[in-house]
Amino acid sequence: MTTLKMNKYGVVLTGREFGLDVMKQLKDALEYPVTLDFEGVVSMGSSFGDEVVSVIARNQGNRIKICNVTKPISDCLNSIAKDYKIEIIYG
Amino acid sequence: MKKMRDGDRFITINEAIKLLNVSRPTFNKIRKQESLSEYPLGGRIRFLKSDILRLAQPVDHQKVVSSVRLEVLSDTSIFDLEISPNVFDFRLIKFIDIYATLSLLCTILTLAKENKRVELILADNHICQNLHALGFFYEIEQACKDFVSWDRSLLRGGAFGDQSTLLPMKIVKYKGDERRLIEKLISLLITQGFSPDVGGYIAWIMGELSDNALTHSDEYCYLVAKRYAYGESNCIIIGIADIGVGIHNSLKTNNKFKKLNDTKALLTAFKTRASSWDDSYNRGKGLTDVLNIAMGNNSFLRVDSGECGYFMDFRKKDAFEILSRKPMTNVHGTRFGLVLIDQKFKVFEREATDKIIDAKLEEL
Secondary structure, three states, X not given: OEEEEHHHHOOEEOOHHHHHHHHHHHXXXXXXXXXXXXXXXXXXXXXXXXXXXXXXXXXXXXXXXXXXXXXXXXXXXXXXXXXXXXXXXXX | OOOOOOOOOEEOHHHHHHHHOOOHHHHHHHHHHOOOOOEEEOOEEEEEHXXXXXXXXXXXXXXXXXXXXXXXXXXXXXXXXXXXXXXXXXXXXXXXXXXXXXXXXXXXXXXXXXXXXXXEEOOOOHHHHHHHHHOHHHHHHHHHOOOEEOOHHHOOOOOOOOOOEEEEEEEEOOOOHHHHHHHHHHXXXXXXXXXXXXXXXXXXXXXXXXXXXXXXXXXXXXEEEEEEEEOOEEEEEEEEEEOOOOHHHHHOOOHHHOOOOHXXXXXXXXXXXXXXXXXXHOOOOHHHHHHHXXXXXXXXXXXXXXXXXXXXXXXXXXXXXXXXXXXXXXXXXXXXXXXXXXXXXXXXXXXXXXXXXXXXXXXX
């Protein structure tokens, strides 16, 4: 199991290409299941989320545990969850 | 002979008359009264364009007030400022917000890109000083100083000096640069007493719109943000602009949308999964999210793309309006101006936003 601290990628996580770059870096290093920790992250865009959150969730039975989210990030995650039919568990 | 400024040139009597919009006899009177410097060249009298422009009078301010208030709610076009081809008279501006400032910037940049010489007539007034403080002239200087001229002596102090400016006008050339600017903006919002959440939503919006601009314009975009009061609330107005192909043209590269007219294409682009990419890529949600946030926030926004535009007013909870608007400028590219109010709110769902857009598309 991995807890991925998202703040290592920045305070603002937006941009589809950025999301793709992050997943490229993570691809072979992740040990599933993965929890995403958004402590220190102020915002995330849906384009970034599409390329990271949905991909990780799909690789672990369409579920993902998330912690330490701000309201804007949880709103973004809820849109992604609905779009990709993912279950998000807020910890 | 006095030294010619960069960008200045000699003009004929007929060109001078056209510029001043006077008759020949009147021009002859002006020549005498103002002791205009005359330059015999090739057997004909010439004048310096800058000398003539200094004499160009703004129209009666009473007539000007209603027609050149450049603001988010305005119908005014940039071309009301253009007193002759590629000559823009800033003395005609009574009020200008950052959305209109971006429209003006894009107009000037487009002309300069077409190798046209642009002249800006300024005044020593608060409008020009505010534009200077916003970084407007600095960005023009950086992008196209060889093609645009103005009297720099009228601009006092350094650029970027206005305290209500949270993010002065900044060019974003590379993906990722916008995140650094947005991070600085968020820190500033918190120190200025805004709630952390509003920074999060601003970052989401600016991140999506910048990403779109840099992806579809293939060039660069400009970001800017200011604070102001709306009733008793703190607000932020953000502006994003590019001189790319425009949202409507980008969408129409997808065969599914190619038959739409430009006005419908621009609005359709805000629907979920409306994208220049094929449906299988599951893209096209960024613009919808921008609307979801604005609707939830009960705020408003303006978008112009090429020759079409909309004013989207979500201030009345049960009476959202999406109104077609003549763009402030018809240059290619996209300009956004969006207000966010610092208050708690619930973001709209994408389906709800799609319904509202569909209803408007039915009317078009």
